[in-house]
Each structure stands twice: as structure tokens, then as C-alpha cells.
Amino acid sequence: MEALISEVKNDLKNNDPAAAVARVKEQSNQQRNTPLNIAITGESGSGKSTFVNAFRGISDEDDGAAPTNIVEASKEPIPYFHPDYPNVNVWDLPGIGTTKFPANEYLKHIGFEKFDFFIIISDTRFRENDVKLAQEIQKMKKKFYFVRSKIDNDIRAAGRKKDFNEKTTLDIIRKSCDQDLLKQGISSPRIFLVSSFELHLYDFSRLYETLGKDLPEHKRDALLFATSNINLEIIKKKKEAFQSKIKYYASLSACVAAIPLPGVSTAFDVALMAITARDYVHGFGLDKSSLQRLSARTRVPYRDMLAVTMSPLVAGEITEEVMLKMLPQLAGITALMAIEEAVRLIPIIGIIASAGLSGIAIYNVLNYFLDTLAKDAQSVFERSLTGP
Template sequence: MTPPTTNTRLHYCCILHSSSLHHRHTQVHMEAVLASVKNDLMNNDTAAAVEKIQRYSKEPNNIPLKIAITGESKSGKSTFVSALRGIKSIGDEDEGAAPTGVVETTSEVTEYLHPNYPNVTLWDLPGIGTTKFPADKYLELVGFEKFDFFIIISADRFRENDVKLAKEIQKMKKKFYFVRSKIDNNIRDEERKKDFSKEGTLRKIRDDSVQGLQKEGFESPQVFLVSSFDSHLYEFSKLQQTLERELPAHKRDALLRVMSNINQEIINKKKEAFQSRIKYYSTLSAAVAAVPVPGLSVNVDLSMMASVVTDYVTGFGLDKQSLEKLAASSGVSYNDLCAVIKSELAKEKITKEFFMKMFISVAGTAALMAAEKVSRRISIIVTAASMGLSFTTTYLTLSYFLNQLADDAQRVFNRALGVNISV
């Protein structure tokens, strides 16, 4: 195995350092929330404490992530924006799809919110080099500083304006990635030839793109070959994985939540991201359990866990809207996709009352709830036991439902690909 270069080692060190800083920041923030919640409870302000806990459970969905999609006109930017948002843009049938056309359809910097996570925004930027956005003033006019990274798209080869833009972004120490779009068109064109080879065609496109960029001074350009209409093909998945890997730690979860389940690895990473926060929710549960108010912990826990599990359903694409979109794009009916889902949590709106039924159905949790109520009434001496019980109950319950929904996401993914599944 070739030893990593200095730059590679430095890159990995930066990632590890970023993850460590993110963990420390999360821990410090968690302690501040705990202190504030305890203070509210000691002052009998239960409503304020509950509001803070619920707000904390929703915080991962509030981390802003701003992605800029740019390139020359008619390169497929708008279709790519819609693909990242999980919206079909053929003829703009879906409400909210970025408009497409044979002429330049983006004349202004246009913001699109992700339909499930509005904290993630994709910005369809006007084609570089147009009259209103000349190349030499492009970054200034579009407000480059607000974006987390840039994706530069070309439908055939990367041209002078693409190169100029990348070099300016590079000077400003922002991340950028080259995307060769409309690969499906290239494959169809080449299929007519007698000596057609899909692998050979893809290799030729990649080599041409990489070599062209290397001649312009980019030592190791990252180029991804994609089809915005068939995101499970080619390198859409590889692009998503690269973005997730290279983002700062606190931005990764935001990106993971909006990624389509186009392979097993993304489902696993989503599960890992959700799992990593369960200990914090459990710690909050334990803090509330320390306050000797009958019924308080149970009510707070149910509200918090219902909110968290709802996020699991949406994040795994098991909500009705996401399943309908998957049915439209995969050709597998909505009913067939729903048929492989086992968890009732993905089939009903998760109200506090509905979650209570699901909560009790988990083996042993009803007994744990009863024990928690009893232990809190005995005396202050058993407070530590009550806290431990509440932590364990919350941790095991959320983990159980997370595993269920992750398995459902895998079954839906397999069904969408036409894989036979034993329900």
C-alpha cells in the first residue's frame, strides 16, 4: 500500500480535529442546556424546561448548510439542484422544482429550500459569463462568502469560465467540486457505435475531464460523472459521500439528513449520525428524572422521543411525501414500497398518544415506566437510581426504534431497486 502523502495525512488530521472539536462543543452545549433545564425545574417552571428540551431535540435540523450550484448556462444546473432536493424536474411537474429549459432559465441567484429540512438550502446560480454576471465579477455578485461549498457543473467539458471560477474559489479557500452532468445522454449517444463499452465511455469522459483540468493547473481535480435523472447510476453516490466526508463535523449531519437513500452506506451513516445523539437525549431524560415531580419525566420523555423518532422517519425517507417521490422516480408503486415497511411508526402520524402505545409495546418499557414513577416517590435517596433508569429507558427505546426504521429504509431501498424481499 502506498503511504499517505503529507497533504493526505494533514487532511485526515484536520477531519479528526474537527470531529473532536465538534464533540467537545456538543458536550459543552449539552451541559449548558442541562443546567438551564434544572434551574427551570427547581423554580417550578416546567413549561420552560419542556420547551428547552424540545428545542434541543430539534437543533440538528437547524444547522445551516448552503450549497452553491454554478457553471455555464444550459449545463444542467437546475436539474441537478432538483435532484439534490429529491424533486423531479422533468417539465417541472413537482411543485418547487427548479425551472429547466433549452435556454438559460436562471437569471438571478435563486435559493431553494430542501422540502423536509429548510436549514439546507441549494442556490442555483446564474451561468458564469452571462451579461449580468461577467466572469471577473461573478463571485462578488453572487455573494460567494455565504456558501459552504461550490459545485461547478458542465454538460460536456469544463471551459475557460469554469476554470477561472474554480481558481477564484480556490484563492478564497472554499471547497469546490467538478461535476460532469448529463452522462446518461453521453451513454445513449455512444450506444449506437458497434464497439460500444459503457465502462470505456465513462473512462474516456473522466480522463478527458481530468486531463483538461490538470493542464489548467489543478493537480488532482475531483470530477464526478452524474445523471440527475438517474441518481442511483454513475457517481452521484460517490459525490454525496465525498461531500459528507469533507464537510466540517457540525455540517455533516445536516447533509446526511437530505441525502437520498441511493445505497446502503448512506443508510448506515444516517443511522450512525442518529445513534450518536441518543446519549444526549438520554442525559436530558435523566436530568428531568432527578426532579421529584410525579409524571413529569414520563410526559417530557414521551414528547421528546416522539419528536426524535419523527425525525428518524423523515431522515430515512419513510414519510408519505418521500415515499411518493421515490415511487414516481423508481417506477415501483407507493403501495408496494409501503408493503415492505414493518414499523407502525412509519405508517402513522407520530402524536404523543400514538407514541405512547408504541412505547408500551416495546418489551419491558411499561415496567420501567412504572418503576420510574415508584422510585421517584420513595425518597430523595433513590434519585440516582431514578436518573439511571430514565437514561436507560430512553436510550434503549430510541435505539430500538432507530434499528427498526433503519431496517425499513433498507427494505424500501431494495424494493425500489427491484430486489425480492421476504416480509
């Protein structure tokens, strides 16, 4: 971020505010474009495709969804892009049993080196091919995780018994998977029980936390923002990630204000507000397309999702013109920006005061946007759990 501040200051000294704004947009895009390649493998019918879709926050019926309920035919990896973060690719790999390759040749065939980690899925028990593949992945120094899918089906079936207890049922399934893998030579297997239709239940949250810990730091945000709001903790982590950058944006605004070009500071701040607000809205899944996908997946009407939100930024087009129209509603911010332009006229000390006021204004407005949008994300999440 320090390099960005230096480059923006140089652009403005050269009387090129458009280039300065373009740099901020580019920085925002770079943060969204860290590549993350996730490999999903398992036997045909194990729930791979539905998991691929759920991981991307879409339903099986959405455009671009991985096809389900068909016999696996492809012998090649198929990438599915995240709809909002195209840097995140979830790859549906052919089941090792369908390729007839030994495990080591299978990994070469699919190009194992491009994947950040592997998720091995089964809807019953993990078989010999799954174990051989895991052992070869381990030899290649890559991370792998076992996901036992369709847990919701198991819970419904067990629920018919008189002595049903959900925790006991889950413990039995987990222990059975663990024992099977231990018998086949996998020590300390990491097993996660998941329903692709109810990601907020069972082990998906634990799977996400484990992936985040195992990924390099620069890839964690890519995973974080590509992950749907499956619980309130995810929303909190997204807010914290955004919060950590606000001080840099405030510093950037202050540096711009220190350059004695009338009107440039306000124009730059408005552009910065629009860029950052768009990041917040997309990061929290509050843009129109994300809310429509959530509505389709949960069957909660789209209008009901909107009804629980407060920010005018939700599901709207966020432009510099929209920011300008919002400024009168942010009385304290508008006053600070007006004072900033006024004191700029005072020789020497005016520039220093103007820089400080600009930084404070941006710090306050971005915190305001972030607080209100995080609350809206929480309200939408809670509404999505209540059903139609």
C-alpha cells in the same frame, strides 16, 4: 447537550415541565437548522436545474422544482430550499457566459461569500469560462468541484457499440475531462460523473463523501440528512449520527427522573420519544411527503413503499398521544417506566433508582425506534431500485 440537561433540570425545579419540553424541541430544531448554501453553476442546458432538483430529492415535476427545459433568463442566483431541511439551500447560479461579467466580478455579483462550496456542471466538456471561474473561486479560498452531468445519456449511446464496456466508457470520459482541465491550468481537478436521474450510480456517492470530508464538522450532519438515501452507506451514516445522541437523551431522562415530582418524568419521556422519533422518520426520509416524492421520482407506487416497512411510525403523524398508544406494544419499556414511578416513593434511594431506570428505558426505546426505522429505510431504498 450538557447545557441542555442543566437548563431542563432548572425548568423542572421551577415546576415548569412545559418549558423543559420546549427546550428539547428547540434543541432538535437547532440541529436541523445549521445553514448550508450550495452553489450550482454551469452553462444553460448543462443539466443544472435537474441536478438542483435531484440534490434536494425531488423530481422536475414536483412543486418547488427548479424549472427545466427553458432558456436561462435570470442573471441573479435563485435559491431552492430543501423540502425537509429549509436550512439547506441549493442555489441555481446564472451561467457565467450569460452575465458577461469577468470571473472575478461574477463572483462578487453573486455574493460568493455566502456559499459553502461550488459545483461547476457541464454536460460535454469544461470550457474556458468554467476554468476561469474555478481559478477565481480558488483565489477566494472556497471549495469547488467539477460535475460532468448526463452520464446516463453517454452510457446509452456507447451501449450501442459492439465492444461496449461501461467501466471503460466512464474511464474515457473521466480522462478526457481531466486532460481538458489540466491543459487549461487546473491541477488535480476533482471530477465526478453523475446522472441526476440515477444518483445511486456512477460518482454521486463519491461526490457526497468528498463534500462531507471537506465541510466543517458542524455542517456535515446538515449535508448528511439533506442527502437522499442514494445507497446503504448513507443510511448507515445517518443511523450512526442518530445513535451518537442517544446516550445524551438517556442522561437527560435520568436527570429529569431524579427530580421528585410525580408523573413529570413519564410525561417528559413520552415527549422526548415523540421529538426523537420525528427526527428519525424525517432523517431517513420515511415521512409521508418524502415517500411520495420518492415514489414520483422512481415511479414505484407509494403503497409499495409502505408495504415493505414495519414500523407504525412510518408516514404517520408522530405525537405524544401516538407514543402513549404505542407503549403497551413495548412491554419491556412499559414495565421499566412503571417500576420507575413505583420506586420513586422509596425515600432517598428511590430517586436514585428511578433516575437509572428512566435512563435505561429511554436508551432502549430510542435504540428500538432507530433500529426498526433504519431497517425500513433500507427496505424502501431497495424497493425503489426495482422499478414499478
